[in-house]
Amino acid sequence: MGVAITVILGLAGLFAIAAAGRFAARSTLRGAARRAVNDMPLTAAFGILVIVIYAVVALTAPVLAPFPEREIVGTQFEAWGAEHWLGTDRIGRDMLSRLIYGARNTVGIAFATTALAFVVGSILGIWAALTGGWLDQILSRFVDALMAIPALIFSLLLLTIFGTSVLSLILVIAAVDATRVFRLARAVAQGIVVMDYIEAAKLRGERSWFLIRREILPNAVAPLVAEFGLRFCFVFLAISSLSFLGLGIKPPTADWGSMVRENATLITFGDVTPLLPAGCIALLTVAVNFVVDWQLYRASGLKE
Amino acid sequence: MTRDVLLKIEGLRIEGRSGDTWTEIVKGVDLTLHKGEVLGLIGESGAGKSTVGLAAMGFARDGCRITGGTIDFDGIDLRRATETQRRGLRGKRIAYVAQSAAASFNPAHRLIDQYCEAPVVHGVMSRDAAAKDAVDLYRRMQLPAPESIGFRYPHQVSGGQLQRAMTAMAMSCRPDLIIFDEPTTALDVTTQIEVLAAIRDIVRQFDTAAIYITHDLAVVAQAADRIKVLLRGEEVEEAETRAMLDAPKEEYTKSLWAVREFQRPELAPAAGTPVVSVRGVTAAYGTVNVLEDISFDIHAGRTVAVVGESGSGKSTAARVITGLLPPSSGAVLFEGTPLPPSLRGRSREQLRQVQMIYQMADTALNPKLRLRELIGRPAQMYLGLKGRALETRVKDLLHLIELDPAVYIDRLPGELSGGQKQRIGIARALAAEPRLIICDEVTSALDQIVQEGILKLLSRLQEEFGLAYMFITHDLATVRAIADDVVVMQRGCVVEQGPKAEMFTPPHAPYTELLLSSVPEMDPDWLTHLLDHRAAAG
């Protein structure tokens, strides 16, 4: 019960700081940034605050963590105490330190994977939409076929073949996710390509590269950024799930998904410690989703 | 003969929401309607006329709220009435006919089921009686096959017929009042008068009062007893139809006539080599021919208006000239030499000579580029201008289109009004210093006054630079105002062509006759005369 109250108080505290931050931003910022802050709901402010905290923790992990990531510093399954604030894990590593390093490992890997999927998927998607014809047909039908296999199942199949190293994990998830990005980027670009200003540019005799760079990309950025947030959530959850299944990032690397798996036995004894890394995953995903929701709402609201 | 008052609106105020703030869109409008009377409510987009029309039913759209005034319908205060009471009136005593019948009929149900719904729900008659009645009303609305058309689904019926079916549906409970919200705006001119005549007749037959909302004065003149002009949520003036047409009092009302008064001086017949010459062009999308062997010339300093209804192939002709759609046979000559059929085959110099202005300035200007780049790009590309020279050129162009460079040069299209955006489209075309500019319905998305400004600007630029215009339009009033030569198209063929004076004096080709005679005139008796005339001609 105590833990639930602590969590609720913690979240309420974060919301309070977010509200204060939003107030400060409203009174200091000017121009376009000010307008963006003005219609920001509290949930989005909360989301941004959480994302910033995660980023800071990830970047300064070695400074913040009281113990090294991989060393055994105590006996197994020590309870919460003065020396090990959140106790120790199955083989006696410090829980808090591993949680902090997890921010760096899990989030970093998920971010890299999303970025890779995004670059590949959106370039191919925009290219397909602009060129049309057989290139578009081949790429789109190929992606359709790949998307007919559920993402997690396809990832599992590929991981069996390439083995479960971190590199193959990144490549496999990025490949599977790039198909989804491709489809969105293609749809967004198709919506832009039919516009009269693209026809006008073609009539002017502009080359493809100019069309993509000056005419299409500036108009595709907003939906693609929102999609980046969504895809990050998917990738992050997928990697965590795979790690939880023992097929993703593996110990001794500190990772939130595998930390849950390793220490799951504690849960049956009523100990919430193994849920903390899962909670870290959930909190970040919620935060990103809050921000994405706000951006999507803004995008749809500004259209009218 | 003053009859009893049916609807009395006083001091009506309505607010609309944008984001988190409410702004007033109807600012204290009064309106009185007697039994059996037709009131025309006219105004441009944003005048609040639809909002007022809906308020007469005690209804506000989502994102709107009625904040002040009284709405009294036959002794019932619609603002005080409960929602149940208002629901009892809607469809039964006050009915509504929407602008787009295609979108306002439920796609999942047959016409007759939608017809019978209101009479049955309001307990006016049984389902069988209503179905019989529907056939009668469909016949009165001159729908083809009135016995069976009700068993069709909306998507199986054409736009003009749907609009008549919707009027019949509004009539189903024999209401005291019908709100017509732009019922003919989405239709072609030749269809428009059929629907207009049917609406006028049925309203008279049943002695129904009506509020007829439109932006087209000539259309409303045919049906309305009185006309009320709205501007930005306020009344400009109100008068009997004839009085309003003969002697409008307010400046604004007079300006609504303006575009029809603007007229270019007559030019001598064209001579010499045409700038662009379309020779025996046939073009197809897939296997369907959309252009059949069309030919016409466009001379320097002259405007060729290409006229036709939707689907006539007039925009396709423009696509062939610009090279977007290579013709399957025939050719396009530029100053006597054939242009390569496809865009890819044309040189930069050839591309420069033909520029285009689009109907929707919103989609024709990249919303993320500033005017500096939008206008500057063609000058940079075709004429190799850079740095200071480019900036000076952009400023000159902005001057030409009557926008202050100091204010506008770094704006985004989203920060401009509709008319200003269209001017930017013109500046962009001018920047290439072309010989021919193709104007694709450039005024049809704009309000009357703005239209006039654009037409005058185009005319001035033509004199200044000796430009040739190909002016694609469905609006014959615009043709009268700006054209030197006219090309009439129907179903991919040129029906008739010649100098404007010739085209507007009889004898005409039959289709031209139909098209010309269908354009509403500012005369309340025009429709009656026309129908009599057509009936006599058989």
Place this chain on the structure above:
Amino acid sequence: MSTVIRMIVTRIALGVGLLFIVSLVIFWATELLPGDLATQLLGQAATPETVAALRAQLGLNDPAPVRYWAWLTGALTGDFGVSLANNRPIAELIGARLGNTVFLALYAAAMSVPIALTLGILSALWRNSPFDRVANAGALSAISFPEFFVAYILVLWLAQTGIFPSMVRITPSTDFGDRVYMTFLPALTLTLVVTAHMMRMTRAAIINLMASPYIEMARLKGLSPLRIVLRHALPNALAPIINVIALNLAYLITGVVVVEVVFVYPGLGQLMVDAVSNRDIAVVQAVALIFAAAYVGLNLIADVLSTITNPRLMHRR
């Protein structure tokens, strides 16, 4: 009518074609292996003799198209070959597990579909009300939670108090009532996750629909809100709702994998995860094919159903 039948037949043919391509992808995935499957499985230290023996056992000496054909025809008759890990017939491994997984997915669907549709429709009707805001924030959070987080919270909360078992021990002889009881927690986990998705999509579909001019027309005809929803909105909402359901049932298929592991549930997902750890490619291929077939099949059914409910397609001009 004939055009609709032709359309449905075309869709089914396309679905079968897609399934065929999917089977090709699944089979050819092994060809992507750097080097040889047998070497990969045995490791670098294996003697050439053992590698050769394994190659013969796996039929790797045949050309790929021959092996693909043998694999596909086998799969169609329920013969997936033998497991590389323990040499047992894969059909035998799958057997009861397939039934268990289907049971779990249907159980979750039976709970989530009615709840999600009700919540979705209500929050669309009461848009921007406190109910809508709470439901939305809740749904957004539920979507953001990893499945194992939801599962363990339920374990902590419901299994700790001894109300429900945290591990599912079912055998073919377990009777229906016991199954429902023992499978409650995994089914509830799936329900929570899927309901959130489905609710949001239903809400969006209905809101989209309620903005259409024919709904405004119905209001202006003086119809009651109930009649507007039942008679004017619902018939047009069928297609989007069918698609929402299909999409989420398909999502359930992948969702079961994690949940089965948490609750040690004897289903296909558990089997697949074990096979991936053992790099038992034959089993992985077989299970992937089954999952993909279910996925394609669900989308196909949704496609056909939405064709049938679309009056524009049913009543051609």
